[in-house]
Amino acid sequence: MTSHAEAIHDHHGPPEANKSSRIDAKVLGMLLFIASEAMLFGSFFTAYFFVRVVNPGAPSEWPPEPYHFPVFVAGVNTAILVTSSFTMHWALQSIKRGNRKAFLAGMVLTFLMGFAFLLTQVVEYLSVGFNTGDGAFASVFFGLTGLHGAHVFIGLTLLGMVIVRGFRGHFTPEHHYGVELPGIYWHFVDVMWIVVYAVVYLI
Numbered sequence: 001m002t003s004h005a006e007a008i009h010d011h012h013g014p015p016e017a018n019k020s021s022r023i024d025a026k027v028l029g030m031l032l033f034i035a036s037e038a039m040l041f042g043s044f045f046t047a048y049f050f051v052r053v054v055n056p057g058a059p060s061e062w063p064p065e066p067y068h069f070p071v072f073v074a075g076v077n078t079a080i081l082v083t084s085s086f087t088m089h090w091a092l093q094s095i096k097r098g099n100r101k102a103f104l105a106g107m108v109l110t111f112l113m114g115f116a117f118l119l120t121q122v123v124e125y126l127s128v129g130f131n132t133g134d135g136a137f138a139s140v141f142f143g144l145t146g147l148h149g150a151h152v153f154i155g156l157t158l159l160g161m162v163i164v165r166g167f168r169g170h171f172t173p174e175h176h177y178g179v180e181l182p183g184i185y186w187h188f189v190d191v192m193w194i195v196v197y198a199v200v201y202l203i
Helices: 004-010 025-054 071-096 100-127 136-167 177-202
Strands: none
Touching: 025 136, 025 177, 071 100, 071 177, 100 136, 100 177, 136 177
């Protein structure tokens, strides 16, 4: 009886319908989803830049006086989130090599750093000195950073599910898409925050 792997190896000609010979359908689906999310962020960036352009003191006075953005705290938060991408990559490579302990350690570290990022953002919101009712600039600030925060929360939910399944022994070097797909999403969240940090806090 021919196995599934042997059948794939012996297959000639174009790939089966709805399948690519270059990329797995699951990964392709995640990449397409991320592309749609990038367009969502693009609409928020458009609103943000519009508010900045029409601001009376633009571009030198941003945010408007007497408000300010906590650039240093956001910078530390950025370092935390970027580091979590490396631990996520470490976790994925570890499960691919069959190193279950390193995989679990990487996943837990990634989750803790993501949680620390989200907690720090909440503290920043409470101490920033303005709220959504303090003008259009405040609305776009909370809208853009809050949108990203929501994505971090979703990412943490996915990571939590991976950790639970990991401790139950659900992943192996041959079956790791349940780790790889949330990892791709987490890398997207990290990259998007770098863009948000640069646009909102630095430029």
